[in-house]
Amino acid sequence: MRVIECSTRDEAAELVAGEILRALQAKPDLVLGLATGSTPVGVYERLVAAHCAGDADFSEVRTFNLDEYVGLSALHPQSYRTFMREHLFGSIQIQDHNVRFPPVDGFDLRAACEQYERAIVDAGGIDIQLLGIGSNGHIGFNEPTSSLASRTRVKTLTDKTLGDNARFYKEGEMQPELATTMGIGTILEAKRILLQSFGEKKADAIHAAVEGPISSFWPASALQLHPDTAIYVDAGSAARLTMRDYYRRVERNERGMSS
Ligand code: PGA
Numbered sequence: 486m487r488v489i490e491c492s493t494r495d496e497a498a499e500l501v502a503g504e505i506l507r508a509l510q511a512k513p514d515l516v517l518g519l520a521t522g523s524t525p526v527g528v529y530e531r532l533v534a535a536h537c538a539g540d541a542d543f544s545e546v547r548t549f550n551l552d553e554y555v556g557l558s559a560l561h562p563q564s565y566r567t568f569m570r571e572h573l574f575g576s577i578q579i580q581d582h583n584v585r586f587p588p589v590d591g592f593d594l595r596a597a598c599e600q601y602e603r604a605i606v607d608a609g610g611i612d613i614q615l616l617g618i619g620s621n622g623h624i625g626f627n628e629p630t631s632s633l634a635s636r637t638r639v640k641t642l643t644d645k646t647l648g649d650n651a652r653f654y655k656e657g658e659m660q661p662e663l664a665t666t667m668g669i670g671t672i673l674e675a676k677r678i679l680l681q682s683f684g685e686k687k688a689d690a691i692h693a694a695v696e697g698p699i700s701s702f703w704p705a706s707a708l709q710l711h712p713d714t715a716i717y718v719d720a721g722s723a724a725r726l727t728m729r730d731y732y733r734r735v736e737r738n739e740r741g742m743s744s
Contacts, residue, residue: 486708487715487739488695488732490723494683497717498527501615501679506535508613514545516605518614518667519573520625521550521565524681525615529573536577543577547608549601550586551616551625552666555639556659557589563653587637587665594665598637602671614675618682621645622690622703626666633699633707635668669707678714680705685721692725 491497505528509515519525535541550565557564566586574584585604588597605611616624621643627635628643642662654660672678682691694705695716701707708714723729 486695486711487735488723488726489715489717489736490729490733491717491719494527494681494719497681497683497719498531501681501717502528502531502535504679505532505613505615506541509541509543509546512612513542514547516547516549516608516610516612518611518672518675519548519550519569520615520617521552521568522617524617524683526572528615528681532573533576541577543579545583546579547583548574548579548585549605549608549611549667551614551672552664553586553589554661555589555594555663555665556661587667589665594639598639598665601637601667605671605674611675612677614672614678616672616678616680616705618680618687618690618694618705619646620649620686620690622693622705624669624672624680624705624708626664627669627672627704629702629704631669631701631704633701633704633710634670636671637665637667639663639665669704673707673711675711676713678708678711679717680708680714681717682722683719685724687722688724691716691718691722692727696727 532541536543550569553565559566561567587601588594591597618624621629623646626640626642628640628646642664647660651660690705693703694708697703697706699706699709
């Protein structure tokens with residue numbers, strides 16, 4: 486697990502977007518696992534800018550989103566389908582049939598979740614998975630105590646997550662308590678994982694994910710089992726890490742070796 490401390494969110498977004506764009510150059514039909522929330526917005530802005538400048542072609546890219554709320558229509562302002570349309574898909578000329586979200590309605594959700602897993606395998610697996618992290622350590626909507634072997638399924642959101650996301654809902658507006666999410670086992674099968682975390686509110690979660698024991702109580706700690714994960718943090722999210730100097734030294738040496 487590499488920990489890359491950045492001086493600003495913009496620096497992290499620049500590095501992550503740069504990595505995605507390089508991967509896209511090498512593989513035009515790249516398979517991306519995508520996240521929502523405030524964290525990945527800077528990355529999406531840079532992907533859109535690269536597309537508008539004629540530097541990135543998304544026409545063959547396939548995407549799988551991490552999660553979606555059960556009970557919101559695709560057009561609801563808070564649905565993740567709306568979020569992705571507004572922040573990325575509406576601006577990069579991606580093909581509709583190459584965009585997938587976890588199933589949130591229909592007669593047999595369990596079967597539809599299995600189909601989502603099969604679609605990922607049929608696409609050849611996820612090349613790069615983008616992640617944020619919840620202040621309770623969740624990745625996707627894999628809340629604390631989620632099985633580390635879990636697959637795509639419906640989860641009940643914790644009070645902590647509902648509280649963190651309440652800011653997006655108007656007073657009295659229905660906030661969904663259920664979401665379909667890729668499982669931790671699904672996420673761990675991505676070839677490369679790029680997690681970003683900003684702000685001191687996430688410092689405990691980052692500390693537990695990077696330096697704590699592997700535990701379903703801090704779902705992001707499962708990433709310690711993944712062979713190719715990079716964690717981009719700002720100073721706020723890095724505040725509780727005990728080996729910050731070491732991580733900086735590792736990055737200096739990595740840069741030295743690749744230059
Ligand atoms: P945020 O959410 O990017 O809005 O902080 C991250 C998450 O809950 O996974």
